[in-house]
Amino acid sequence: MSRSADALLDGPVSDLAAAVRSRTVRAADVVEASLARVHLASDRLGAFLHVAGAEARRAAEEVDRRAAAGDALPLAGVPLAVKDNINVAGLPSTAGSRLLEGFVAPDDATCVARLVRAGAVVVAKTNCDEFGMGSSNENSGFRPVRNPWDLTRVPGGSSGGSAAAVAAGAVPLALGTDTGGSVRQPAALCGLAGWKPTYGRVSRYGLIAFASSFDQAGALARTVADAALAFALMSGVDARDSTTLATPVPDVLGGLGGTIAGTRIGLLAEAETAEGGLHPDVAASFEATAAALRSAGATVRRVSVPRVSMAVPVYYLTATAEASSNLARFDGVRYGARKGGATLSELYRTTRSTGFGPEVKRRILLGTFALSSGYHDAYYGRAQKVRALLARDFAAAFGEVDAILCPTSPEPAFRLGAKTGDPLSMYLADVFTVPPSLAGLPAVSVPSGFSADGLPIGMQFVGPADSEPLLFRLARAVEAAAGVTGRRPPGPVT
């Protein structure tokens, strides 16, 4: 492995790809350097469930051949980590669940295929909360993930392995899925840029479903430019996902470094009254970010989205209801490692009861309750109606402002075990990430600073449908003002 190949892992994705395209460095050497870092980080962080060494080396050789042939490869040789609920052909997909141990994906998810076509090389599948259900990565069926900034703390979830992998420098880019914040929250807790698209902008083909009216694929990277590049390459209509949007993909790269002068920013009023309050360092970063936006010429004012205060109950009643339906397929007959049973119903029960972890069972039960006879109207039905009102609240707010700013998480990374005994307190940590998910809106999280004890803090921009170009531009402005991109976590990898 050359020293330059290793060093390229710490720079912009576009520089790495340009070096491979120009044959200054071989993709094979870059991938070897990445695999070495993956191995260094693996035991320390618990971020990986499967390292695809042989497959990655073969794929890198192919990228080198394509580069030599002059193929336009915007991600030439870029090592990619993929959350384990996203399929990669020939590699295991467990979604962090013991129930899917041994399952090998028959083909690539569309978002993976598009990045691989652009020259990316999948080096590993990353650990996650089981079926994407969690905000700390402590609900993995295999092991928890640790935050590279402080190994006693969580990386966030459910895409915690992807976040830890990028933050530790093992890969420059990782894929995640975001149902209620599972890309944005770990991005914030690990000091990364992360996004969820407008509902339908990125294909879900090849994703293991949790809650289908919410689930979206997203990406995590060290910089906004790298995250935006992934959006540009992943987005677009897909015949294999009928919910994808057929409208043109908005151009997020053209105006990325452009001015934000004159942009109307709304500071989410409900952030000040969020249940449990804001950590003081997060509140200070929120204020500093607003000030930075003003200095850059934006108009900043408070804006209210009243039903944000009800977003957590609405989300946890509707998403769990969808999960109870989606996860019915894991019964040992259609999917899942089959476990004994003299009768069919006993086989179902045994397979599911031994395969699912405690949080998945809890959510299936909550969702089944919300849908059950006698309770449906009071819980699921009411939550769906409030969900529609929340979407209407956002639409009204976007009549006054172009984008809304709020913290991504009310607190920096918390300690492992701090919330595992109290599921409700874990759910309440999602207070700022679930509102755009409920309304199908795009959102971008960007590093905005650090807490007094050295933990990353992230801010989230939310905009109307298809406003990704504006959201990435705003995030880029915050990134430049915060000046934290160069700061790296301690440890042997970086």
Added chain:
Amino acid sequence: MKIDRDLVAKVARLAALELSPGEETELSGQLTRIVEHFEALRAVPENLLAGAPDAPAAPLRADAAEGGSPGRLVESNAPEFAHGHFVVPRVVSRD
């Protein structure tokens, strides 16, 4: 509302989950706390709920079959595969 152990057991049956008595007790407490917290939704006035629009319908695609077999990897993921078929447990049973 209180989600007592009987209700937990009923919902578990609906969800094809088997819980130990200890799990039922623990989940009863946790789900009660969660559901009681979520009853904040009752504060939304009925007149507002009545005007809430339905969620937009998902777009439909043409109902057309696509070619291609599921492939050998799909077969290898199945617990049992024989004579070109997935082998599953007997569906009609006495329980």
